[in-house]
Amino acid sequence: MSNFTRRNFLQVSGAAAAATTVGFGHSVLAGSHGGSKGKVVIVGGGIGGATAARYIKYADSKIDVTIIEPNKHYYTCFTSNEVLGGNRSMDSIKFSYEHLKKMGVKVIHDVATVVEAKQVVTQKNGKVTFDKCIVSPGVDFKFMHGQTAANAETDLPHAWKAGSQTMLLRKQLESMKDGGTVVISPPTNPFRCPPGPAERISQIAWYLKNNKPKSKIIAIDPKAKFSKQGLFVQGWKKHYSLGEGKMIEYRHQTAIEEIDIKTKTVVAGVDEIKADVLNVIPAQKAGKIAFASGLTEGDWCPVNHKTFESTKMKNVYVIGDSSVASPMPKSGYACNSQAKVAAAAIVAALHGKDAPHPSYVNTCYSAITPTDGISVSMVYNFADGKIGKVKGSGGLSSADASEEERKRTVKYAHSWFTNITADSFGR
């Protein structure tokens, strides 16, 4: 989370919500927290942090829950491609912490710098102590070829975290001339939202087709294949055009080797391509605080798949994009699902009980056009000490789906968006 904007300290919200009576007698931690059932500090107020906070409060409102998050609003990365396509407003992907505060969750708007045993160090609020800590910082970026956290904000947006960069990329598309070239470079695996780059290509193609039909998109992808590829390719051929010199040209196993920032010219393979809009999505790694706190192995954070407790630090749980939860993808739905498993494990532990047996799901929708939707889903279980796919479950929506079904799928996607954000931030 290297690109957090600094915010002034915002007063911690009021006292915890009215207590409910629960029949556990004396908690193991009751003595140390004046009647509370324990104190949980959550680093990061995205989908993971917000969901975990809500589900801990659902289970036991006496648990003291604090989120540390620099920004006052969260813009969802999922569905932000529809903003780029001109099919959705920024306001519709913007969420506040007001409903969480009403549940009794405290929110400190500050940057958490390091998690230590039993305390989180912040930039402006000193050390915040905890019994259990959830770390949900999302991804950080491995910038290359002159793209930096700073120029991504002003000129070369990756827009792989929604917010100001989403708006910047949209503005660049709006001011591009008809006949211009958009270059999109998807990252290497693993990264947040595997079908995201192809959905972005679809949404930008929708905008160009309807507004700047002489323009084209060139994708430069270091990978041999990508998520939902068959369905996307089918959709691109149907609604746009695909191939060399067509509206969408997709180059596989080609990496950007150089970027001339001033002219937005990229060197990839044998070609030099001059882009009018350049969207390089960098390779990714766990959020900064995970490295600072010693929670990582390689680029990501290993966790116990039953509870999401870090295998590197006791009482610290890492959920969402930063964790190693393979075969689950790094997605908003996976993160929401993992948050509930971690919340249940933490509530159980604070009551001196064993973690309950977990269950997880991922569901992902993409809109190729405003009336052509596709999906992929999977049910996961916990067996032999790790997360596994439930055999026979999940998979892609059908390539033979009728127009009506594809139209409904976009409606389902939008209802999914409404519900997952309600489930995470409340409403």
Added chain:
Amino acid sequence: MNLKKTMLITAALTSTAALSAFAGSHGGKTATASGEMLGNTCAGCHGPRGNSFGPAIPTIAGNAATYLSDKMKAYKSGDAPSSIMGNIAKGYSDAEIDAMAGYFSKQAYKPMAQKHDAAMAKAGKKLHDKYCEKCHSEAGTLADDESGLLSGQWMPYLEYSLADFQSGAANAPKKMATKLKKLHKKEGAAGIEKLIHYYGSAK
């Protein structure tokens, strides 16, 4: 079982459900997730505790466990058409489906206030009483009917469902198929629309 009794039992179960699901210890090798743990995985699409805020996705809270269970099993077997639910339902054993259905049946159903045409809703009430009330009694508000709650359910979802029942894409129960056919013959597509406005008018 009468409604009052059901509600009392429901209330009693609900108050303990959250705690048992979260704090329950699951020893042994054949550990399975609780109804609540399984149900939590649905909320990302169907809304917190199964109350949907998205109009294309139905609220599943508060429906009869048998209704929810049968529906999930129909998705699993492919008897019910779907774009995604079949793929999801195949991830669960029948026992897990029963457990999650039990969990959602104990969650409070929140009827959703929706924009509707009052005159159509009024006409829809008459059609409901004539064609639907027998199985979806009291305007489709009783979970005990085990036939799916209708009042306050999302109109776009109802529209999809009724379209699928009529086209034959989905198999309606025999009695329902007959009634729908009669209604359509007599009132046309407008009759179905009126019904939907009636269910959408509930508060």
